[in-house]
Amino acid sequence: MNLDLAPDPLLAVPGPSQIPPRVMRALMRVVDHRSPHFHRLYRDVVEGLRYVFRTNGDVYPLTASGTGAVEAMVLNFVRPRDTVLVPVFGSFSRRLVNHLRRVGAEVIEVNYGWDKAPTYEDLKAKVEGMGIKKIDVFATVYNDTSPGLAFRDLPKVVDWVKSYGALVLVDNVSALGGDYFEVDSWGIDVAVSSSQKCLASPPVMSFITVATSEAYRKAESISHPSIYFDINLIRKFGEKFETPFTPSVNYLFAIREALSIIREVGLENWIRWHIERGRAIINALRRAGFETFIENDYYRSSTVLSFKYPQGVDSARFRSIVYRLGVSISDAMDDIKGKAFRIGNMGYLTRRDALSLVSAIIAAAAELMAIKDVDVNSFREILNYWEPEQFSVDEG
Amino acid sequence: MNLDLAPDPLLAVPGPSQIPPRVMRALMRVVDHRSPHFHRLYRDVVEGLRYVFRTNGDVYPLTASGTGAVEAMVLNFVRPRDTVLVPVFGSFSRRLVNHLRRVGAEVIEVNYGWDKAPTYEDLKAKVEGMGIKKIDVFATVYNDTSPGLAFRDLPKVVDWVKSYGALVLVDNVSALGGDYFEVDSWGIDVAVSSSQKCLASPPVMSFITVATSEAYRKAESISHPSIYFDINLIRKFGEKFETPFTPSVNYLFAIREALSIIREVGLENWIRWHIERGRAIINALRRAGFETFIENDYYRSSTVLSFKYPQGVDSARFRSIVYRLGVSISDAMDDIKGKAFRIGNMGYLTRRDALSLVSAIIAAAAELMAIKDVDVNSFREILNYWEPEQFSVDEG
Structure with a gap:
């Protein structure tokens, strides 16, 4: 594989993140x-x-x-x-x-x-x-x-x-x-x-x-x-x-x-965008059968979203399929390595990026037979979350 | 002065240097x-x-x-x-x-x-x-x-x-x-x-x-x-x-x-380019009446060239005229601050850059009445020094 010709994956790791x-x-x-x-x-x-x-x-x-x-x-x-x-x-x-x-x-x-x-x-x-x-x-x-x-x-x-x-x-x-x-x-x-x-x-x-x-x-x-x-x-x-x-x-x-x-954009809006986008990614993946690693809403980070790997799935293989689909996500670290994967919900992650991210994760789970059906509402979560008007494209 | 509209000066300081x-x-x-x-x-x-x-x-x-x-x-x-x-x-x-x-x-x-x-x-x-x-x-x-x-x-x-x-x-x-x-x-x-x-x-x-x-x-x-x-x-x-x-x-x-x-280019050629370009800049400025701060050839650096300011000239004013001409050079530091100016002869400094550099320095000295005549051979030094064939343009 010539990695200089292979396209750079979408950065959905906890840094570095996508750059405008x-x-x-x-x-x-x-x-x-x-x-x-x-x-x-x-x-x-x-x-x-x-x-x-x-x-x-x-x-x-x-x-x-x-x-x-x-x-x-x-x-x-x-x-x-x-x-x-x-x-x-x-x-x-x-x-x-x-x-x-x-x-x-x-x-x-x-x-x-x-x-x-x-x-x-x-x-x-x-x-x-x-x-x-x-x-x-x-x-x-x-x-x-x-x-x-x-x-x-x-x-x-x-x-x-x-x-x-x-x-x-x-x-x-x-x-x-x-x-x-x-x-x-x-x-x-x-x-x-x-x-x-x-x-x-x-x-x-x-x-x-x-x-x-x-x-x-x-x-x-x-x-x-x-x-x-x-x-x-x-x-x-x-x-x-x-x-x-x-x-x-x-x-x-x-x-x-x-x-x-x-x-x-305004700092308030920039922050709100992170929070709402993070919630949408969580909802989308939950609908597809994924469980958040941090169950309690109060403790959960807005910028790093962690999920349990689907049951019975090899964690490295799972991430490598996501990577093959052009999306970089991370394993958890140290004490919980192999127990959760992590998504960086950071900065300039556009609606299309969020869609790529969610669908690559769903596709990897499908490939490994870890899910049977995809709830179409997963995609509606991504279509409908709030973003600053500067980034919004109307149906027009 | 709106420095975002003013063009970025040529980097002839001891780092950062020009980037290809x-x-x-x-x-x-x-x-x-x-x-x-x-x-x-x-x-x-x-x-x-x-x-x-x-x-x-x-x-x-x-x-x-x-x-x-x-x-x-x-x-x-x-x-x-x-x-x-x-x-x-x-x-x-x-x-x-x-x-x-x-x-x-x-x-x-x-x-x-x-x-x-x-x-x-x-x-x-x-x-x-x-x-x-x-x-x-x-x-x-x-x-x-x-x-x-x-x-x-x-x-x-x-x-x-x-x-x-x-x-x-x-x-x-x-x-x-x-x-x-x-x-x-x-x-x-x-x-x-x-x-x-x-x-x-x-x-x-x-x-x-x-x-x-x-x-x-x-x-x-x-x-x-x-x-x-x-x-x-x-x-x-x-x-x-x-x-x-x-x-x-x-x-x-x-x-x-x-x-x-x-x-x-080849490392040998890359190094030789620095050495020959440095020698040419020194020769050009010497012909214009400047004296190197380090007199002995053996001790002198190839990558940082230091020169005495022209006699009677205010050092900050001199550098600021060079800067106005679009070239960034440095003062000396600490013990010899104000006694010499320094030129970074580093990396991707093209023939045109060397010419800008030498002529801006000569022009500043002329403006401050620190030189009377310009020896045209100053410019011939810059025309004729050796550079790697990759960078050379023939008369053609």
């Missing part, structure tokens, strides 16, 4: 990162990022994947020996714990398995039950893509951990722009996100927002071995609309374009 | 980084990188700028308390020292000022004069772009430091593909380079080659706080043609294209 043509074309520009052209570009990007993070604080682009941004957050805002509370409900929250331990933090893990996200009541009860008196940092993933769980009670939890004087660090790599998230009004100190998920831009960069002066004060007092992720240095250059090291300039042109599309 | 249209267009593809399409892409890229690094060892792409790759090198191959010998001859070698100290190494700095690179005889004499008996690591920059110096004696120095059993780490961020560099035959253990310099691809990624089993053995025994730059993890994923974290997939398509252009 306008954004793809915007990639084709590079300027000197110490020039007036760049200063203007940087300013535009930061302004757009503030809009999606819902913050008046500072936002910095990092040339690194989301994991790099999480590392930057941990290195700069956690002191060795800090007591750090972390709810664990998937691979990425576990990786966060791993990161925190590497810098020498005392981590208090509260585990939720891989089928439910923490709730405010439960987390509070557990922590109080453990007799914990001191929390220096509360660090959490907001949307753990590995099982497809969202931490809906985060705003309430932030209010509560603030009573300990804790600094709040949030990894929202996989849901920014695809679900409600408010840095300033929720009281988050530092948050990170990534380019290739719901912001409809290519995989290259990640973003860190530092929203409070408490966070900066702490960062100034911490020394760590990284120059590349040194927030004090990044801030110093950010003040003159530059990055300390050569950034991916072409990518910054692309994210500027993506952010301007999100502004044209 | 074929490479720019190759950016416009993204696939799932856990898919068969990606495995093939990864393999092609690594094979092309081995060719330019002149190594049979492993090469890994990192989603980070060159500074990130240097950080990866330092974190993974230097133990706290290691005695590390470092020659310092510019900003980037000084940054290397800074990096090494952050991980707790005992650094022996040998300083060469900002106008000459180390030589074998001198470095050896100094180290022996200091009575040094133990060198665990020899770490150096090969081409320090800040003054425009190349460390020509590196192969001899490698032979000598190997007699101490030292591991050899080399930052060749700014000259790979633009000057001779041989990882295997020179005996280098670990080297890093970057995308946006002489490899004619966009600023996004950097590359690390681990060429010896000694290097791997050492890395396995070291623990450090970074997951993002953990070479053991990167290696594990590299074995299955993947990266541990989402890489810049679109960029990997671009570097594959750039590497295939370099193969079509």
